Amino acid sequence: MERETLLHVKNVSKSFLGVKALDKVSLEVKKGEVHGVIGENGAGKSTLMNIIFGSLPRDEGEILLQGRPVSFANPADAIAAGISMIHQETRLVQQFTASENIWLGAEKLFSSHGFTDNKKRDAASRELLSSLGLELPSDKRVCDVSAAQMQLIEVARAVATKAKLIIMDEPTSSLSEREVAALFKIIRSLADQGVSIVFISHKIDEIIQICDRVSIYRDGKYIRTSDIAETSAEEIIRAVVGRELSGIFPKVEAEIGEPVLEVRGLTRQGVFEDVSFSVRKGEILGFSGLAGAGRSEVMQAIFGIDPLDRGEIYVEGRKVAIKHPSDAVRLGFGMVTEDRLRKGIIAKFSVASNISIVRLRDFCTRAVHFIRRRQENAKVDETIRMMQIKASSPEQRIDSLSGGNQQKAIIGRWIMTNPKILILDEPTRGIDVGSKSEIHRLMGEFVKQGMAVILISSELPEVLGMADRIVVMREGRAVFECDRKDATQELIGKYALG
Amino acid sequence: MEGSSPKAERKFSSQDVVKFLIQNKAAVLLLILCVVLSFVSPYFLTAKNLINVVRQASVLAIMGIGFTLLLSSGSMDLSVGDLMAMTGVVIAILDAKIGVHPVLCMLAGVLVSVTGLCLNTFLVQTFKLPGFILTLATGMVYQGILWLISGGQSISGISDTLKFIGQGEIFRIPVQIYLLAVILIFMTVLLRRTEFGRHSLAMGGNLDSARVCGINITRNKYIIAVIMGACTAVAAMVTTGRAASAQLTAGSGTAMDTIAAVVIGGTPMEGGIANVPGTLVGCLLIQVISNGLNLLDVNSNWHKVAKGVIIVVAIILDVQGTKILNRFRMKSKAE
Numbered sequence: 001m002e003r004e005t006l007l008h009v010k011n012v013s014k015s016f017l018g019v020k021a022l023d024k025v026s027l028e029v030k031k032g033e034v035h036g037v038i039g040e041n042g043a044g045k046s047t048l049m050n051i052i053f054g055s056l057p058r059d060e061g062e063i064l065l066q067g068r069p070v071s072f073a074n075p076a077d078a079i080a081a082g083i084s085m086i087h088q089e090t091r092l093v094q095q096f097t098a099s100e101n102i103w104l105g106a107e108k109l110f111s112s113h114g115f116t117d118n119k120k121r122d123a124a125s126r127e128l129l130s131s132l133g134l135e136l137p138s139d140k141r142v143c144d145v146s147a148a149q150m151q152l153i154e155v156a157r158a159v160a161t162k163a164k165l166i167i168m169d170e171p172t173s174s175l176s177e178r179e180v181a182a183l184f185k186i187i188r189s190l191a192d193q194g195v196s197i198v199f200i201s202h203k204i205d206e207i208i209q210i211c212d213r214v215s216i217y218r219d220g221k222y223i224r225t226s227d228i229a230e231t232s233a234e235e236i237i238r239a240v241v242g243r244e245l246s247g248i249f250p251k252v253e254a255e256i257g258e259p260v261l262e263v264r265g266l267t268r269q270g271v272f273e274d275v276s277f278s279v280r281k282g283e284i285l286g287f288s289g290l291a292g293a294g295r296s297e298v299m300q301a302i303f304g305i306d307p308l309d310r311g312e313i314y315v316e317g318r319k320v321a322i323k324h325p326s327d328a329v330r331l332g333f334g335m336v337t338e339d340r341l342r343k344g345i346i347a348k349f350s351v352a353s354n355i356s357i358v359r360l361r362d363f364c365t366r367a368v369h370f371i372r373r374r375q376e377n378a379k380v381d382e383t384i385r386m387m388q389i390k391a392s393s394p395e396q397r398i399d400s401l402s403g404g405n406q407q408k409a410i411i412g413r414w415i416m417t418n419p420k421i422l423i424l425d426e427p428t429r430g431i432d433v434g435s436k437s438e439i440h441r442l443m444g445e446f447v448k449q450g451m452a453v454i455l456i457s458s459e460l461p462e463v464l465g466m467a468d469r470i471v472v473m474r475e476g477r478a479v480f481e482c483d484r485k486d487a488t489q490e491l492i493g494k495y496a497l498g
Numbered sequence: 499m500e501g502s503s504p505k506a507e508r509k510f511s512s513q514d515v516v517k518f519l520i521q522n523k524a525a526v527l528l529l530i531l532c533v534v535l536s537f538v539s540p541y542f543l544t545a546k547n548l549i550n551v552v553r554q555a556s557v558l559a560i561m562g563i564g565f566t567l568l569l570s571s572g573s574m575d576l577s578v579g580d581l582m583a584m585t586g587v588v589i590a591i592l593d594a595k596i597g598v599h600p601v602l603c604m605l606a607g608v609l610v611s612v613t614g615l616c617l618n619t620f621l622v623q624t625f626k627l628p629g630f631i632l633t634l635a636t637g638m639v640y641q642g643i644l645w646l647i648s649g650g651q652s653i654s655g656i657s658d659t660l661k662f663i664g665q666g667e668i669f670r671i672p673v674q675i676y677l678l679a680v681i682l683i684f685m686t687v688l689l690r691r692t693e694f695g696r697h698s699l700a701m702g703g704n705l706d707s708a709r710v711c712g713i714n715i716t717r718n719k720y721i722i723a724v725i726m727g728a729c730t731a732v733a734a735m736v737t738t739g740r741a742a743s744a745q746l747t748a749g750s751g752t753a754m755d756t757i758a759a760v761v762i763g764g765t766p767m768e769g770g771i772a773n774v775p776g777t778l779v780g781c782l783l784i785q786v787i788s789n790g791l792n793l794l795d796v797n798s799n800w801h802k803v804a805k806g807v808i809i810v811v812a813i814i815l816d817v818q819g820t821k822i823l824n825r826f827r828m829k830s831k832a833e
Contacts, residue, residue, distance in 0.1 A: 305710060329712035343710055346703035348770035357700055358711045360693045369693035413711075 003030040005067075006196045007052070007083075007165055012061030014047055021047045024061065025222045027215055029165065032194045034187055036207040036214035036228070038240055040404075040432030044220040045200055049167050053085045054078040076105075084158035085167040088430075090150045092157075094143040098136050099125035102157045128156050132186050147291070148179035155186060159195075166190070167198040172206060173430050176290035176458065178497060184210050202430065204233045205461070216240055240433055252444030256468065257281035258316075260452040261421050263302060266311035271297045272476035275311070279421065279452045284443060286467025287456040289496050294476040295456045296338050299423050303328045303335045315420070329358060334414030336407075338425040338456070344410045345398050352380040352394035355413045379416065387412040388438060404435020411439065415446070422446060425456045440466060460489050472496050520819035523812070524762045524779040531786055539793040547789070549672070553740075555785035556674040557733050561752065562759045562777040563678075563685045564729030569757070570689070570765050570772035571722055572702035573622075574629040576753045577637030578730055581614040583749030584644040585734035590653040590744030593660055600659035607734055612727030614640060619723040623716055637753070644746060654743035664739020674736045681729060686774045688725075695772075698722060702769025751802075758805070759784050762812040784808070 009027040013020065022044045029035045039045050050056040052063060054072030062069050065081060072078040075085070092101045099122045103109065110121040122139075129136055134152045142150060151171055158166045168187075172180045187197055187210055201207055207214050208228055216223040216239045223239050262278040272294035279285040287295045301308045304322040313320050315331050322328050328335070337343040346354055356363070356376050363375040380394050387408045391401055398406055407427060414422060424443070428436040443466060447453055457463045463470055470487050472480040472495040480495035519526055535542040561578060568575055589607040592598040598606070618636055622629045666673045689695035700708040701715055709715055738744050761767060762783060763776030787808060791801050 303710070324712070324714070325710055326712035326714055335710055337710055343704075343706040346700050346707050346770065348703045349700065353696065353700075357696065357708075357713075360696055364693050370687075370691050371693060371696065 003032060005029070006031045006033075006065070008064040008067075009048070009052065010062050010064070012048065012051060012063065013059050014044075014051060014056065015059055021220050022051075022058075023220045025217065025220070027052075027198075027222070028225065029196045029198060030212075031164075031196055032191050033213065034191050034197045034199055034211045036211035037198055037200045037217070038202070038204070038207055038214060038236065039217035040240060040402075040434060043217040043240075043432075045217055046169070047220075048217070049085065049169060049198070049200070052078070053083060053167065079105075079161055079163075082162060082164035083167070084161055084163035084165070086151070086154045086158065086169065086171055088169045088171075088173060090142075090147075090154065092142045092150055092153060095141060097139055097141055098129065098145070098149075098153045098156075101142055101153055102128065102160050104157070106160065124160075125156070128160060129153075132156055132159070133182060146179075147174040148176070148182070151175065151179075151183060152186070155183075155190075159190070163195065165196045165198065167200070169200045170202065170430065171199070172201065172203065174291065176292070177460070177493070178290065180206070202432065203459070204236050204433075207236070208233060237433055252441075252448055254282040254444070254447040254450075256283045257450070260316055261302075261454075262314040262317075264312045264314075266298060266301065266313075267309050268297065268301055268306065269309050271306075272301075272473075275473075275476075275478045277471050277478060277481065279454055281420075281450050281452055282447045283468045284447055284453045284455055284466055286463035286470040287454065287473060288458075288460065288463045288470055288492050289473035291458060293473040293496070295473050296425050297476075298473075299335070299425060299454065299456065300337075303333055303423065305335075329417065332418075332420035334417055334419035334422040336410055336414060336422075336424045336427055338429070340403070340407060340410065340430075345406050347397070347399040349398060350395045351384070351389065351391045351398050351401065351409055352377065354398045354409055355380050355383050355394075355416060358413055359416050383412040383416050384409075387415070387442065402432065402435070404431035404438075407431055408435060408439065408442075411442065419451060421452045421454065423454045423456075426458065427455070428457070428459070428462065460492060464489065464492070516822065520815070520822060521764060522776075522779075523815050523819065524764065524776055524783050527762075527808075528779055528783045528786060531783065531790065535786070535790045535793070539790070541793055542790070547793075551782070551785050551789050553672050553674065554789070555781045556672070556678045557736050557740075558752075558755055558759060558784065559678050559778050559781040560674075560681055560729055560733045560736065561756045562763070562781050563681050563774060564726040565756045565760050566763070566765050566772050566774055566777045567685060567689065567698060567722055568726050569760055569767070570702045570769050571698035571718070572705055572769035573619075573719065573722065575615065575618060575633045575726070576630065576757075577614065577618060577633040577640055578726065578756060579749035579752030579754075580637040580640040580644065581611055581749070582730050582734045582737070582752055583744075583746065584614070584640045585611045585731055586738040586748055587644050587648045587653060587744045587746065589660070589734060590656060590738055591647065593657050594653055594655035600657050603657075603660070604731070604735055608728055608731040611731040611734065612724050615723035615727040615730070616720060619719050623719060641749070644749075648744065648746055650746070652743050652746055656738060656742050656744075660735065660739040661742055662739065664736050664741070674740075677732055677736065681732070682774065682778060689772045689774060694718070694721065699770055699772060702771075704770070754809075755784055755805070758809040758812065761816060762809070766816060780812075 005028055007029040011024040011026060012022055013024055014022040025044060025048055037045055047056065051058045054074050054077050070081060102125050103121055107116045110117045132152055132155060134149060136145065136149065142153065171183060175183065191197060199211055211228050213225055213227050214236065215225040216236065218240065257280055259278045259280045264276045266275040267273050275298050289295050297306065300306045302313060302322065304325045304327050313322060320331055360371060361369065363372045364370060365372065384391065384394060389405050389408045389412065391405065398409060411427065428439055443453055455463065455466055464487055468484050470482055470492060471478050472492055474496055541547055565578065585607045588610050589603045592606055593600060593603040618633050621627060621632055663673055668676065697713045697718055700713060701718060737748050759780035760777050763780030764773035765771060765777065784805065787804055788801050791804060
């Protein structure tokens with residue numbers, strides 16, 4: 001049965017100061033369809049969505065909504081026409097309650113004489129939220145709810161505005177697997193009610209799982225739209241990157257040696273408890289678990305970012321005290337944090353300065369620490385080459401690079417310190433498929449050189465593909481540990497969910 | 499200006515000109531102002547007047563250069579003006595009333611300023627307070643102390659050594675210009691060439707990142723407080739020496755002028771980037787505005803209005819300029 005077309009974007013182009021960000025791009029979304037949108041960072045997905053949503057003007061092309069040409073001057077117009085957008089970072093007012101957020105801008109539905117009937121509004125919110133499977137006290141502030149709940153509140157808000165089309169920009173990037181499943185159920189039921197969903201994601205398995213069709217974009221160009229039933233993950237990856245990938249997770253076998261790091265009974269009250277594990281030379285130790293299971297928190301405590309209440313840390317058999325990240329750096333730790341923007345890059349610094357910041361002392365004169373620029377630049381160039389960072393110049397500002405290249409620079413920052421233990425916390429989250437596979441290849445190189453790598457990832461296939469051994473955490477405890485050969489998705493999932 | 503034109507031809511496009519103008523807005527404004535003033539007032543371009551402007555700007559510049567480090571490392575301090583005035587009074591009391599050796603007076607001044615700034619740092623770091631609000635409060639404390647110890651009277655009878663710092667000349671160039679030059683060179687080298695400078699900017703750029711990179715933030719903040727304290731003390735010596743007395747109101751508006759000069763000069767409010775020469779130009783700009791209005795015999799209350807307007811313009815240019823530059827960056831990224 002052929003469904004009617006809800007949104008038709010035809011040959012839209014957009015240039016920023018003479019450079020084409022979108023080149024005659026198309027998108028056709030049918031009524032009641034979940035339509036996947038995939039492409040590397042910089043492929044033009046966000047620009048396209050911002051044009052549809054009225055945040056950006058287009059240079060040429062047309063947009064038809066239910067057959068009628070439309071041109072939204074701003075998001076408010078788009079929302080009035082039935083298009084909602086859920087951004088990657090939440091746009092909710094943190095100090096407001098869920099209910100206040102849902103009806104923000106639509107208070108007059110519950111108003112008389114300029115006064116809002118809060119009780120009536122909250123009742124409507126409760127009904128709406130419970131229909132989405134989310135029970136929340138109506139007076140709970142948004143800043144006190146989890147990322148997944150915020151996501152659902154945003155969905156509720158879109159439903160409240162009677163959206164015909166909801167654009168979701170990487171809605172799952174901060175959700176655990178269980179939360180993703182819950183979100184998918186809601187997406188499905190919305191689609192069954194005739195709402196169309198545009199689902200932007202980097203995760204191919206999610207696209208395959210939830211979408212009816214997928215449109216692929218590359219370098220500002222529309223590549224094609226495929227029925228999910230008639231395509232495969234490999235085919236999508238090929239279209240996204242435009243080149244063959246030699247397997248998604250190219251695991252390199254490395255010789256595994258003596259334990260480098262051993263921790264016993266690590267406890268931070270109310271966050272994690274009695275966590276013990278060890279990692280050996282040449283080994284990749286994977287950490288799996290739901291978001292909020294305490295994996296990142298354990299690593300941050302080991303690295304001296306957060307305090308530790310109890311527990312012992314041994315590096316190469318010697319007991320050590322780590323009170324500050326500088327202690328960890330001195331002991332040979334490297335740490336790529338989960339949040340690249342908040343705790344990773346220094347946005348205003350050049351690529352070079354971002355890379356050399358930890359090991360600056362190596363290029364400094366002895367007494368007064370003057371930086372020897374030539375030495376610094378030489379070492380930075382070497383790192384950029386090794387990490388295959390695509391930058392026009394090392395002096396380019398790091399925030400002008402794509403997410404994947406930023407991440408490679410941050411990893412390079414630590415590789416330059418020659419660490420014994422490298423902690424990678426969600427190193428491939430939210431970056432394009434090409435960079436992702438390069439980071440996986442580099443991890444193989446690192447362990448081959450005798451480094452010990454700790455990999456935290458919420459993506460099960462990544463952990464299963466890369467790690468030699470896997471520790472599963474749940475509610476602040478390490479509940480399960482197994483070797484690569486014994487690990488299956490089902491087994492890990494069982495322990496992670498409890 | 500089409501995307502299709504070859505790269506080589508675009509090397510010196512209007513884009514680069516706009517970029518240059520935005521990045522050097524203080525210098526451009528200063529130049530325009532000087533040209534206008536030289537037409538309006540015949541006295542403006544005389545050597546005497548210009549030296550006078552530079553002399554007056556030097557106190558602001560000494561403060562401003564220290565403040566460039568402070569601001570670019572992600573700190574804020576509104577008490578520096580009051581602290582400078584208080585330091586001036588302490589120096590004057592020790593020098594004129596008690597008769598302590600001038601060198602010891604100056605050392606005591608440094609001690610007072612450094613202590614004041616370290617106290618601010620201690621409170622901010624220990625209790626995790628916003629520096630903006632805290633230093634507004636401690637500034638009030640320093641101002642109160644200044645009035646208490648001075649008894650509300652300006653203190654005259656300054657020794658010749660101190661007067662020399664504010665009024666003297668070496669090779670017909672005012673002493674404070676030498677002090678300014680030393681501080682300028684020191685700060686430029688510190689920020690551009692040393693590990694400490696790079697670390698300070700990293701702290702301003704992203705404090706959490708800097709911490710993860712193993713930078714000792716607390717220690718560095720205290721070192722910055724000491725450097726700013728030294729600058730504040732030098733500014734206090736010059737001010738006291740120039741007037742040959744400790745002026746109780748010397749600090750009023752100084753913090754605002756300093757911040758304005760630093761920001762106009764191209765150091766953003768959020769830190770991470772420092773422009774030391776820009777600060778110098780910013781200070782000259784503020785001073786030339788005052789000087790010009792003086793020459794034109796405008797009511798001194800208009801000076802405040804003019805300064806305020808210029809600061810507003812500078813902040814608009816700062817924010818909008820960053821936006822425009824970002825668009826250029828996006829463009830070069832797309833290439």
